[in-house]
Amino acid sequence: AGRPERARPLLTAARDSAAPAAVRGRAELVRGLTELRDGPVGDAHQSLLLAASLLAPDAPTAADTATLAAADAAWAAGDLPACLAALEPEPDNDLPAHLNPAPLRAAGHLAAVVREHRVGMRAMLEGRIDRAVAPLGQVVERGRTDDRPEGLLRSAAAALLLGDVDAARRGGARALAAARRFGSDALVPQALEYLAYAELRAGRHSQARTHAEEGLRTALRTGQRNTAAHHRAILALAASIEEEPDVVARHVTAALNTARRHGLAQVATLAEWATARADLGRGRPFDAADRLGLLVLPGPGRGHFAVWRLAVPCFVEAAVLAGRHEETREVLTDFAGWAAFGADPQAAAQLARCHALLAPPDRADGLYRHALARHDEAGGDFERARTALLHGKWLRRRRRPREARGRLGTALAGFDRCGAGVWAAQARGELRALGALSDGADTGALTRLTPQQLRIARHVAEGATNREVALTLAVSTRTVDYHLRKVFAALGVRSRLELARMVEQAEQAEPVEKTGARP
Known part of the structure; x- marks a missing residue:
């Protein structure tokens, strides 16, 4: 009900009582979920694993829920081995859900959603895409008829894993309505988080900002500092395309304060990316390259395992502008694999743009045009406008003013349409340099x-x-x-x-x- 301050002392009392294993297991499950939203996620992970072991003999469905939540905690912490270990299938049920449906039919709807999500998520993290699509797709499909917030949240999460942002938006919106209808106040900020992420992945920054602002308010009201940190990271990313560096800095500082205390690697990666993207938009590529290099280049400080690839196109652009071309080679190879998977609708166009930035003059023009064609397929004003801006800059420096004017005008219109003021200023500056836009x-x-x-x-x-x-x-x-x-x-x-x-x-x-x- 969004009252963790009331739940915690009750859970402490329950832990000290001589209750049956199933009762203690449910208490640990609630404790773990509470810590996942408002506490060190490493502690949440251990509580949820303990809950799963206590619940397994008498309440297998609840045990599966606890196990999947433990994987969520490891995901938030950026601990890939712990995440995979939590998703390890049971010895007697190691077939993918779509090949072994009988136990799922017997276990009920929510149990099926949890098990399918578990199977699909593990296959996804192992890079076995062929074994991930069917179970995750089934979770998304179940969300079309589900009316419980828990199942709908899983549907939205599965859609984000698959890169189906429209399904993620539908699932998140239905989860939000269901949480409000059932009075599940603690789930409202999470539904808004999935909605905001879906809008952000689709390039709709204004809509993402609207959901994240409401999500931040509700997360703070229901005592969920970790969820609030996620919303602050989204708000920082949304503001990073506008002329609002102070807004970016405020949200990043608050997000990182919680992330460092509670071990939120995903939040920290998103927040650092937001700062770097704001630097890049304001014409500070050296600062952006330094910050992004820590996130995307191999090493102990690399960003969250499922997030750092999203920042690769920004790093490549910043690195090229800063004269650090060689550092981009390895990460682009990895990014090409990510783009081929198809979980990010913009990745294929961004990959072509990155290759254009690094290509010799006789190939760059064609790669920019190919990138723009891929943007037309994927949609999204902001990323297309960024590619048009870079192409326009390239054309201007090759003394092709008529073509450059067209590309830069397209970029300016795209930035204006999506509210990307800081990037629109870059386009106007290029047009002025061409003499196509006087003061x-x-x-x-x-x-x-x-x-x-x-x-x-x-x-x-x-x-x-x-x-x-x-x-x-x-x-x-x-x-x-x-x-x-x-x-x-x-x-x-x-x-x-x-x-x-x-x-x-x-x-x-x-x-x-x-x-x-x-x-």
Whole structure:
């Protein structure tokens, strides 16, 4: 019910009582689940394994649930051997679920979901994709008719493993509705987490941010600091494409504080990736390459086993810009295998983009075009716009201005559409360098500002400080700071002087009503 502070003392009392093994096993199961959401995940792993051993003789379905939760704890910790050990099949039931369905029919619906997920997840981690697709696909399929939040959460998780982001969104949304309907408050933040991850994998950062903001609030309200850290990492990744470095830093700091205390390797990897992507977007490739190198290059500090590959395209781009081409070879080989698997809809296009960055001039153009064609198949404005931006930069440096102008214009439109302000600024800078976008040519961008943003932009352009603007408009300085960041992102400007110049040119070119947001 989302009241772990009430559950913990009861669990302590239960541990000290002389209860039957099945009762003690259920107490350890609850304890482990509580620690998984709000405590060191290594402790949660051990509690859940103990629960499984106590429950196995009399409650095999509950034992399977505990075992799979123990694997979840090892996953969160980034401990691949422990995760595989927890997923080890029982000696008398070592066939994949899709080849041995009789025990599942007898065990019931939830037991079938748990066992199929266990079989499929282990096969996936072992790289036996052919043996993973059927059981995980069955878990996803069961989610179409399930009405219990636990089964629907497993359906969403299985869909994410398979890279089916649409099914993950459906499963997460149904799990959220079911958790609310049954009053399972503790499961609401987890459903929102899966929803946010699915939107993030699909490149829909704004939707991911919306789910993660609600997930963070509910996780904190229900005493789930680990789940809150996951949501903060998602929020940092969403903000990393915008002109909001302070927002990225705030969420990353909070996420890493919990991750380091509770051993959350997955959270730490996502948070570090968010910081590096923000650096890359702001034109700081050396910083981005240094940070990403620790995550993706082989070594003891490499990121989470199931997450670091997602950061490889960012690392390749940063490394090339920083002149560290040779470091990309090994990780690209691994990334090619990941792309071939198909669990990430953007990976094939990103792989082609990486090869284009590293290719000689006679091959790069074709690889960029191939990458854009793959983006058209996968969808997602942000990644396609990034490829178009890199292609446009390449074309401009090869003195092909007409083609470069087209690619950069496409990139700018894509970034504007998905709210990637920091990347839109890069595209505008390239267009200005081409002479295709003068300092005053983008004044129509003022029409995209809200009335409040336009008023603030005008006052700042006249030389007012943020505090002076706040006093004039009777709002807080923090509100002015927030809206001014949005103005900078929307207009692609990086200084108050540049903003003043754009506002002046806009008002000279076309009068704008002083109280409206549109001319």
